[in-house]
Amino acid sequence: MTSQLLRKQSGQGLHYLDKNEPLTPSRVSRTLVPLFHEDMGYPSPLASEGTLYPFYTPSDPLVVDEEVLVSPVHPLEWRRRTQQARMLLQHFHAPLPEHHESVPMARILELSIDPHGEWLRQVASLKPDTHVIGITSQQMYARQATFFAAVQRCHNMHVQVCPLSLPLPFPAESLNLIHGSFIYASLPEHLWPLLLEECFRLLRPGGVLHLLECGRGESTSAAAGALCAAYRHSLELRRNASRPSIPGARTVRAFQPEHLPTRLAKTGFIAVEQQESLLDFSAGTPFHGTLRDQADDFFQLVAPLCTHHTAPLSLEDYQRAYHEMQLELLETTFRGYWHLCIIRGYKPSGRLSRPIASMHRGQLSSHIRLQPCSLLTMQEEAQQHEQVPSEEADNRED
Template structure:
């Protein structure tokens, strides 16, 4: 099957990390990567959430490095992880376009990076049965599975297109009313972002909307999860430094961060760019707790080969020990965990600049200690 083939259906501040200048005086240095948490009063958790917060896995954590795919998209654990994420978002937002409203007229919608079950496509098709909805994925098996579920549900105007996002999308210019993407930072290489945004600008009709959902930060009270997260990012930094060595007097290229999306979209020509923040609580006792435990288990199993390579400071035995400690900490009745989700949308200019949509009120305001940090996190080895 060719890469461009269609499958049609029947008719926070408290999480800042600081680089330690001096290592503690120990007789024998440890080989573990340890996260560091600010202890000042202004960044402590509320009284109901006592204890330190550490970095936690997010669905926007990158699994590609340039052309190197670090985790196979068809791995059973990765398949399950992506399907769970899609169902989780459906339950969290309860509507495919919470910030756009029902009044937005859409004849044709494009989804970038469709999940294996096509959850978002089917949800939107059930609410807008006359809208043509197209899903794009680079995996043939994803497209077949999503097409099967859509056919079973009776979605008549849904189709799947097989095409990698690193190539120009095979659609006419100004043919889409809305383009949506979720957690693209996980699978889209850094170099491809300008190409994708330019392609979306080309495909949208004047006044069309580009809508992107990312997770800008994760936090939990599990110190073991923070250690695994630190190990993962430390290895990613090492791989990037080896793949893109810095010239004398220059800085190594940074990974693309979701916080940069509004600025990137404005530079590509989008106007009235706004963002809506929401907090997904997966603490013990919440409806999402069990799903997020499985998500963390799957993610750290998938990246275990990456974090325990021969040139890494973490051995397989130590990694497994910390992994099991994380599993136990996530089961504690006092466990607290959060995902900081952010939806960014912008318009393609037309003769009449569209009215700015008022920012929605967040039902549960994001605590100050979970606000996204303004600088990149750094790690230290003790």
């Protein structure tokens, strides 16, 4: 079987196997299987438990440039996104960060809601005095989320149909918090700067942009690694075809979720912070069954992309690897992780509309920082000190 052959290979980088030929180092085939190793810069809790292979993540792109690869209203995609939203709420235990739950907020916006508005309804219930708004490009998502909000009696929740590729229909400096989960999967790469500029415009001074993406996934399933490699190789072929380059030159490098902290800083956000969270979906964990369904749905949805005439896998190879993956995910020794990444950036308050370069230099790290709260407090204190001399001068004149 495919996975049995894959496990016999060793080394680094891409490995090639031929399903019809004896397993020898000189043979080359169409199945690509990248392996994760500690010396490749991928630290992992699985390092001592065997070879690691790439695994599907919720940030895997489903839109290449302007081409939509998977319909948002496909039944499998509908279920996949709904399951993700519920799983994240269980994983983080609360929809908002701890230091924002007790902060008064007038308006909160969610970018690209899930089909049932799970996150929106949780926040609306948690903060009944806050106006919670969600936007989506899908009319069916808006109708479904609005229906569930009415059933739950979330009268402070509103959903509006608006693609992220257009200017967001809200007044400048009207929002306290903007939240988005796995937007990288559905937003074309060239639109990210425009979206971040819109978020900066809409936030009030001191407001926060809160984004959640998945840096990478990994597991002990070799067959899942083969499917992921075929999928990502097909994406690269489409990117190269849509972005022709000068002969001998490389095409435009694809934007990755890990670039978001730098992009936030360039947009004007200050005190950018990054926090990592490990979601464990190994055998025996609460999320194991959900992730099996997620992987099944995802690789069914992208099968046409991975099995066309220029793809690295034939339909027969793809189906074989898919069924092998299903069996490997059922093994009691299966281990799998999503490396989630939370990125936050704050809009400067006071007179400063854009930070100078030194203000956010050295603040882009993978550690939790409490600097934003203290920074805003310092800015408010500075404003108060500026007002005191002016008041004393007025008293003297009187």
